[in-house]
Amino acid sequence: MPFIEENDLLDLHKDIEKAQIINERLLDQIKFKNKDLKKLKIQRYLLIGVMAIFLIGALGMVAYFTGMNAHNELYEERISSSQDSLEKARKRLEFLKDQNEELSLVKDFYLAKKFLNKEKVYSVQVKSLVDSNIPLAPNALTNTHLVKTNPYYAYSIGTFETLEEAQNFRLHLVDIGFKDAFVASYKDGKRLQIERPD
Structure with a gap:
């Protein structure tokens, strides 16, 4: 088993917790924006x-006042008022269109994240365990994987879109003492294969 300094382990856990907090904030923002989108x-x-x-x-x-030339002054006043109200309504409509475009971007991000979950991703496996009850990290972390690979549980850290990103992270882990770390690919929460080291 590789030796890791306590400070390095704490830094690694802090980085993981920061990433989790960012993910949770993004999900909260997406939920909030989705509610706003429905209201809008x-x-x-x-x-x-x-x-x-x-x-x-x-x-x-307009039709009514056009037929009544005798009340021309009242007609002009009401037309002016209608134009002001119409201008306010146009401005409000433009504002709502801008907000709708903004919410569409958030929705696109949410859909892209949902799509990514169905795509192939990479993670760096650092340990295999016989028992899944060993608490290496909190279960709430979204960028860790604990996958059953009979008869063991494979513990992986990080979620990367490209193999290159995962390999770079693996090299960092090797540098701090995880000599046996390797990259594996996953899809829908299941391990597909072990990737060759670079």
Whole structure:
């Protein structure tokens, strides 16, 4: 078993915990943005309905006041008021469109993360254990893997999109004492294969 300094182990765990906190914050932001997106959709449909009613009402008012030349002053005042309200509604609609684009970017990020979970990823295995109850790291960490590979449990650290990133991380772990560390590929939470070292 490789020897690791306590400070290096603490630094490694701190890095892992920081990554977990960042992941949790991103997920919270995604959930919050999804709620906002639903609210904005409802607001958008309500705004469109109100605008349609407003436009129909405005057209009716225009037709009514056009026929009444005797009340020309009142007609001009109401048209001016309608134009101001229409301008406010246009600005609100533009604001909602901007927010919708922003939320679309968050939604795209969330969908990309969901897609990544179904893709092949790489992780660095540092230990094989007979018992899965050995608490090397908290279960809540999203970038650690504890996978059953009969009759052992394989403990891996990190989730990488490319083999090169995983190999670089493996070299760092070898430098701090995990001489037997190697990269394995995973998909849907199952190990596919052990990758060749670079």
